[in-house]
Amino acid sequence: MNQQVYSIPKLNKEMGKQVNEYINTLTKPIGSLGKLEELVINLAEMKNEAFPSVNVPGVLVFAGDHGITAEGVSAYPQAVTEQMVLNFLNGGAAINVFSRQIGALLEIIDIGVATDIEHTSLVNKKIRYGTANFYQEDAMTFAEAEEAIEAGYSQGLEMIKRGVNCLILGEMGIGNTTASSAILAVLSNKEVHSLVGHGTGISSEQLLHKVKVINQAILHRKPNTHDPIDILAKVGGFEIAGMTGAMLAAAENRIPIFVDGFISTTAALLAKSIAINVVDYMIMTHQSVEPGHEIAISLLGKKPILDLGFRLGEGTGAAVAYPIIQSATLMLKEMATFSSAGISNKN
Numbered sequence: 001m002n003q004q005v006y007s008i009p010k011l012n013k014e015m016g017k018q019v020n021e022y023i024n025t026l027t028k029p030i031g032s033l034g035k036l037e038e039l040v041i042n043l044a045e046m047k048n049e050a051f052p053s054v055n056v057p058g059v060l061v062f063a064g065d066h067g068i069t070a071e072g073v074s075a076y077p078q079a080v081t082e083q084m085v086l087n088f089l090n091g092g093a094a095i096n097v098f099s100r101q102i103g104a105l106l107e108i109i110d111i112g113v114a115t116d117i118e119h120t121s122l123v124n125k126k127i128r129y130g131t132a133n134f135y136q137e138d139a140m141t142f143a144e145a146e147e148a149i150e151a152g153y154s155q156g157l158e159m160i161k162r163g164v165n166c167l168i169l170g171e172m173g174i175g176n177t178t179a180s181s182a183i184l185a186v187l188s189n190k191e192v193h194s195l196v197g198h199g200t201g202i203s204s205e206q207l208l209h210k211v212k213v214i215n216q217a218i219l220h221r222k223p224n225t226h227d228p229i230d231i232l233a234k235v236g237g238f239e240i241a242g243m244t245g246a247m248l249a250a251a252e253n254r255i256p257i258f259v260d261g262f263i264s265t266t267a268a269l270l271a272k273s274i275a276i277n278v279v280d281y282m283i284m285t286h287q288s289v290e291p292g293h294e295i296a297i298s299l300l301g302k303k304p305i306l307d308l309g310f311r312l313g314e315g316t317g318a319a320v321a322y323p324i325i326q327s328a329t330l331m332l333k334e335m336a337t338f339s340s341a342g343i344s345n346k347n
């Protein structure tokens with residue numbers, strides 16, 4: 001079992017109450033900004049601030065490779081992980097575009113890519129050159145799983161020290177919908193076929209094969225449902241562990257976590273299994289096409305803001321949802337009250 005203890009502060013519900021009362025004095029009918037009102041109340045409780053801001057956002061993209069790709073579970077070859085890391089570093093990926101759009105600080109972390117990548121902007125936290133093929137052996141050792149969480153945690157802290165007011169966790173790793181599906185099957189105790197999806201776009205035939213591979217792997221690896229480190233070690237991935245660690249760092253520091261797609265939500269469930277209160281600091285940004293995502297979201301007890309048919313990862317759904325969340329904070333900060341505007345709020 002993981003020995004690390006995380007001290008996550010309680011939400012300040014009193015602050016939420018005060019913000020709710022203040023929202024009711026703004027120049028609009030009561031409750032008329034719907035979910036934006038709930039969002040900013042929640043942010044106030046997280047940040048313990050009467051006028052919470054989410055600006056500047058921080059985006060951490062963890063990249064790692066997966067030995068399970070040898071089983072033919074992805075529509076793309078493993079080499080695409082490295083190629084996409086270079087694309088991130090050159091500013092050409094979807095997450096680069098959306099990060100620029102929202103003015104985010106973006107960091108790319110090699111936590112387990114199968115090759116060496118030399119680049120001044122790449123953060124090197126490589127634990128190992130990719131996971132082992134968990135169809136045949138454990139993905140990583142217990143110690144490596146802990147190390148990867150710790151690496152994500154310290155990277156999260158570093159980003160927070162740079163002054164960000166929310167954290168988006170993204171990932172890149174060909175084969176990681178297979179690892180995430182295995183993790184979710186163990187945590188949810190649901191049938192593998194009910195949660196596995198097409199990932200990058202495998203055929204229906206390949207999908208059946210993916211289900212078989214995951215079922216066999218779980219049977220042979222026997223991950224312990226109650227031990228998130230054991231699950232990570234047996235069927236996980238380095239980038240998934242990294243996101244888990246960064247989420248724990250965010251919650252400890254009252255930094256809202258904008259949870260992205262299927263893989264990011266799997267990392268969120270592992271974080272919940274390590275320290276249940278981490279969930280208080282999570283905002284579910286969107287609904288991914290991957291069927292397991294709905295199951296993962298409901299296990300977190302959350303509701304997604306957007307449903308745009310995304311199935312990409314990288315943190316893209318969270319980055320695209322950011323302006324909506326920011327609207328909630330600006331509504332609170334900049335709207336006039338009935339009394340300041342001299343408008344009557346009584347019939």
Ligand SMILES: Cc1cc2ncn([C@H]3O[C@H](COP(=O)(O)O)[C@@H](O)[C@H]3O)c2cc1C
Pocket residue numbers: 073074075076080084171172173174175176177178198199200201312313314
């Ligand atoms: C060019 C490209 C860019 C991506 N960006 C994110 N993913 C996404 O797809 C991968 C997971 O799907 P699977 O399990 O089917 O391999 C992950 O790398 C995820 O981040 C990408 C995938 C590709 C091909």
Ligand SMILES: O=C(O)c1cccnc1
Pocket residue numbers: 177199200260261262263264288289290293310311312313314
């Ligand atoms: O929802 C995701 O995060 C996702 C879905 C498919 C492929 N890659 C990522």
